[in-house]
Amino acid sequence: MKQQINIYFNAPIPNLEMGNLKFDGKKVEEATEQDEIIHDFVDGIYPKYDTYVIEFNSDNQTLALRLACYIFFFNEMIGILPIIILVGTSPINELSNLVCADILSAKNVEYIFRDEVDNLKDEIAEILSLISNAKTNISNDDLIKEIKQRTLNIPKPEGDNHSIANIWGAFKLAQVTNTLPILEQNAELQKKRKLLYFKYLLAKNEVKSGESEIVKINCLGKKVLLIDDEADKGWADIFNTILSNVTFEYVPMVYNNGEKDEAKFLANIEAKIQENWDVVLLDLRLTKADSASKILPIKEYSGYKILEKIKQQNKGTQVIVFTASNKAWNMKALYETEFGIDGYYIKESPDFLYGEDYTQKNFENFRNELEDALQRTFLKHFWKNTETLKNHIKIEYAINQSFINEVSLCLDYAYDTLENYHFGVSSQTIDEQKNTEKFNQKYLNYAFVGYCNLIEDILKNIVKEETSALYPNEKDWTIKSFSFASDISVITWNGSQYQTYLQIDYDQTITNHEGDPLKFYKRTQNLNFLSNNGFKRYQDKYGLTVLAKFSSVVLLKYGFDEHLVKEYEQLKWKRNSLMHNNEIDSIKRQDCEDIFKMVHILLKGVAI
Numbered sequence: 001m002k003q004q005i006n007i008y009f010n011a012p013i014p015n016l017e018m019g020n021l022k023f024d025g026k027k028v029e030e031a032t033e034q035d036e037i038i039h040d041f042v043d044g045i046y047p048k049y050d051t052y053v054i055e056f057n058s059d060n061q062t063l064a065l066r067l068a069c070y071i072f073f074f075n076e077m078i079g080i081l082p083i084i085i086l087v088g089t090s091p092i093n094e095l096s097n098l099v100c101a102d103i104l105s106a107k108n109v110e111y112i113f114r115d116e117v118d119n120l121k122d123e124i125a126e127i128l129s130l131i132s133n134a135k136t137n138i139s140n141d142d143l144i145k146e147i148k149q150r151t152l153n154i155p156k157p158e159g160d161n162h163s164i165a166n167i168w169g170a171f172k173l174a175q176v177t178n179t180l181p182i183l184e185q186n187a188e189l190q191k192k193r194k195l196l197y198f199k200y201l202l203a204k205n206e207v208k209s210g211e212s213e214i215v216k217i218n219c220l221g222k223k224v225l226l227i228d229d230e231a232d233k234g235w236a237d238i239f240n241t242i243l244s245n246v247t248f249e250y251v252p253m254v255y256n257n258g259e260k261d262e263a264k265f266l267a268n269i270e271a272k273i274q275e276n277w278d279v280v281l282l283d284l285r286l287t288k289a290d291s292a293s294k295i296l297p298i299k300e301y302s303g304y305k306i307l308e309k310i311k312q313q314n315k316g317t318q319v320i321v322f323t324a325s326n327k328a329w330n331m332k333a334l335y336e337t338e339f340g341i342d343g344y345y346i347k348e349s350p351d352f353l354y355g356e357d358y359t360q361k362n363f364e365n366f367r368n369e370l371e372d373a374l375q376r377t378f379l380k381h382f383w384k385n386t387e388t389l390k391n392h393i394k395i396e397y398a399i400n401q402s403f404i405n406e407v408s409l410c411l412d413y414a415y416d417t418l419e420n421y422h423f424g425v426s427s428q429t430i431d432e433q434k435n436t437e438k439f440n441q442k443y444l445n446y447a448f449v450g451y452c453n454l455i456e457d458i459l460k461n462i463v464k465e466e467t468s469a470l471y472p473n474e475k476d477w478t479i480k481s482f483s484f485a486s487d488i489s490v491i492t493w494n495g496s497q498y499q500t501y502l503q504i505d506y507d508q509t510i511t512n513h514e515g516d517p518l519k520f521y522k523r524t525q526n527l528n529f530l531s532n533n534g535f536k537r538y539q540d541k542y543g544l545t546v547l548a549k550f551s552s553v554v555l556l557k558y559g560f561d562e563h564l565v566k567e568y569e570q571l572k573w574k575r576n577s578l579m580h581n582n583e584i585d586s587i588k589r590q591d592c593e594d595i596f597k598m599v600h601i602l603l604k605g606v607a608i
Contacts, residue, residue, distance in 0.1 A: 004051040007067065009060050035157070038063075039194035042070045051083040051128065058090055065100040066196060069154065072103060073199040084109045085127060087120065100196075102152040154200040162291050163233060165324065167192050168201060169347035170234030172354075176363045177215040182241050183234045201350050217367055219246035220374050222278035226250035227269055227306060228322065229260070229286045239281070262287050266302065273310050277317055278377040279370065280310055281345075284323040298333040311339035315415075316379030318342040320369055324349050342376065343369030375423040378589065381608075382418055382596065386411045389603050396603075403461050407454065407603070414450040417443050418592065441587070445578060448587045451595040452575040458602050459549040547572065550602070558605045564598075571595050 007026055026045060045052075052071050056064035068084050086104070088095065092111050095101050104111050110127050114120060157164060167189055174183040183189060192198050224246050228235050231250045240248055251272050254264040266286070273280070284303035285291055298304055303321065310317055320343040321334055334341045345366040348354055354362075390408045397403050420443040550568055554560045571594055574586055600608050 004053065005045060005049045006053045006055060007045075008055040009057070009064075035195045036191075038066060038070055038196070042067065042074055046071060046074045047082065049082065051085065053085045053087060053124065055087045057088070061088060061090065061095060062098055062100070064088070065095070065098060065103055068103045068109060069100050069152065069196055070199070072106060072109065073196070073203045081108050083128065085124060086111045087114050088112075089114055099155055100152065106152070152200060154197050156197050157195055162285075162288075163188075163230060164192065164195070164198065165349055165351075166228075166230035166233045166235070166347065168198070168350040169324070170238060171202075172205075172348040172359050173363065174234065174238055175356075176360050177238060177242050178212045179214055179238050179241050182214075182237050186232075186234045186237055188233050197350075201353070204353055215242055215367075216244045217242055217370060219243050219248075219279075221245055221247075222374055222377060223247040223276065224249075224279045224281065225272065225275075225277045226281045227272075227286070227303075228281070228283040229253050229262075229265065230283070260288075266306075269306055270309065273306065273313065277310075278380070279318045279320065279373050282306060282310075282319055282321050283347075284321055298330065298337060304334075304337070307341065308339050314380050314383055315339070316377065316381070316383040318373035318376055318379075320345060320366070320373060322347050342373050345369070372423050376421065378593070379415075379418060381593070382415055385596070385600055385608055386415050389600060392604055397461075400461070406457060410450060410454040410457065411599075414447045414454070414596075417447040417450060421447075421589070444587045444589060444592060447592050448595060449575060449578065451592065451599055452572065454599055455550065455595070455602060456546050458599070459546060459553070462602070463549040463552065550598075554601060558601065560601070560607075564601070564607075567594065568598055571598070 005026060009027070052068075054064050054067055064086060068086055071082060071084055084103075086109070088111065091113055092104065095104065095111075103109055112120065112123050112127075170183060170189075171180075174180045193202075224239075224243060226236055226239055226249070228250070230253075232252060236250045239250075249272075251265070251269050254261040254268065256264075269286075282303050284301050286302040286306070290296065290301050290303070307319055307321070310319055319341055321341045322345050323330065323334075324347045331344060334344065343366070346362050348359065348362065390411060393404050393407055421440050423440075547565075547569060551565045554564050554568075555562070571591060574591060577586055597608055600606065
């Protein structure tokens with residue numbers, strides 16, 4: 001049996017010795033309600049004793065109750081629930097409205113009203129005889145059950161709710177990722193662990209360090225940025241641990257004389273997002289104004305304003321938002337605004353104590369969202385070059401506004417279609433993965449056909465055909481739209497046999513797509529390498545085929561070699577198979593990238 005201790009504020013209880021039970025005495029030197037001081041005091045005496053007698057009077061009732069709470073919750077998983085005996089000078093009904101008075105109804109906690117009749121020793125002896133053997137040594141399961149069933153009115157620290165909530169959220173994430181040992185090294189966390197409210201939360205939720213392997217998420221060599229005003233409260237530590245194969249950074253909060261400098265912090269964020277990031281983990285509430293009101297329109301949160309700036313820079317940059325709200329309408333608004341999010345993670349709030357199942361599912365959802373976002377970073381390439389082309393044609397084809405509008409609309413449609421493309425994740429079942437693949441295939445097909453159709457529309461505008469008067473029956477066509485040449489012709493008949501070649505006649509110097517000078521005079525480019533069918537690939541009853549027009553542009557206008565024409569022919573064949581034979585599984589993401597490259601070449605003359 002461990003010895004007992006009497007904690008007193010003024011004079012100790014005289015002669016508190018009963019048989020083999022000996023009570024040490026420790027005076028509380030400073031009657032303060034400051035949590036750090038109380039913590040350090042209890043830390044010096046816990047768990048050294050089996051029984052704690054706390055003697056107080058009307059001047060220090062609140063402090064005595066807080067001391068009892070600290071002892072009760074000091075070590076959430078110690079496996080021993082000590083006996084706490086409070087000895088006061090007021091009837092118990094006069095204590096019921098005090099802060100922390102709920103501890104008086106907890107298991108192994110007793111209150112003795114010290115009246116004029118001083119029979120204190122007898123009462124203590126009776127309490128000890130009743131509960132010491134029966135209730136002191138209990139199993140972990142019984143201890144957890146007792147603590148979880150016990151609802152105590154432990155007040156939150158004033159003015160620190162945002163930080164407490166963030167550290168609590170980080171604790172819950174660390175719990176399911178097995179990174180609690182990492183998190184517990186955080187200096188901010190060590191301070192918060194001294195708060196009675198935080199100890200109460202830990203006890204109620206059975207947050208404990210485990211020996212399981214740390215959960216890792218492979219980030220595929222991508223760049224990930226964390227933007228959170230409370231990143232230093234453990235969030236950066238956790239992500240720096242669980243994200244592997246990654247370039248990870250976060251924007252630290254700026255402090256000025258101990259106070260947050262939000263203006264400088266936001267300025268640093270705006271500078272940092274100008275860099276090339278693949279995925280941004282973004283907290284919705286970054287300023288005091290966001291937390292001052294519980295409900296704001298989505299677009300008024302500082303985090304959403306940062307989201308807009310990230311997406312304006314490159315809509316393909318993946319953004320996963322952190323929010324403390326799990327309300328369905330908030331999630332819907334975040335997805336459906338002009339610059340929608342690509343995923344979300346619910347920061348668990350201490351105001352709503354969720355079970356372990358929820359915490360696990362919440363993390364699994366985040367991991368799925370992040371794995372998907374890491375795969376969807378290919379959208380950055382499409383968006384950047386889409387915007388480049390849209391800006392280019394506004395200058396290059398300034399006199400043809402209808403053409404500019406048509407091409408811009410088609411480019412936006414194809415990109416928006418690709419944005420619906422999502423990847424299957426490792427946690428999906430086989431059936432779920434099949435459904436994801438089917439869903440993705442549909443949007444790949446739509447985007448691919450959209451780019452193919454766009455190529456035809458572009459060629460109609462930049463390649464004009466005129467029937468030759470010399471061979472009207474043999475469909476001799478002349479292309480007259482290129483400013484650098486007087487004539488480009490497709491000759492299909494020489495009087496005795498069909499020939500398939502392009503011919504350009506001019507006497508000036510031009511440059512190819514790389515800027516190298518090219519000198520031609522009546523240059524002939526043989527096109528027989530494209531097909532054994534000869535001219536049929538270039539001409540039909542409607543005139544020049546799309547392949548002939550495409551060939552004339554990339555070979556003669558931009559100086560590319562024949563391999564590009566061969567590549568386009570294969571892509572066009574896939575498009576025809578998709579449209580006519582319904583081979584829905586034939587289109588891959590690489591096909592979309594390849595056909596988009598052809599669009600870029602036609603409009604800008606440069607490969608990407």
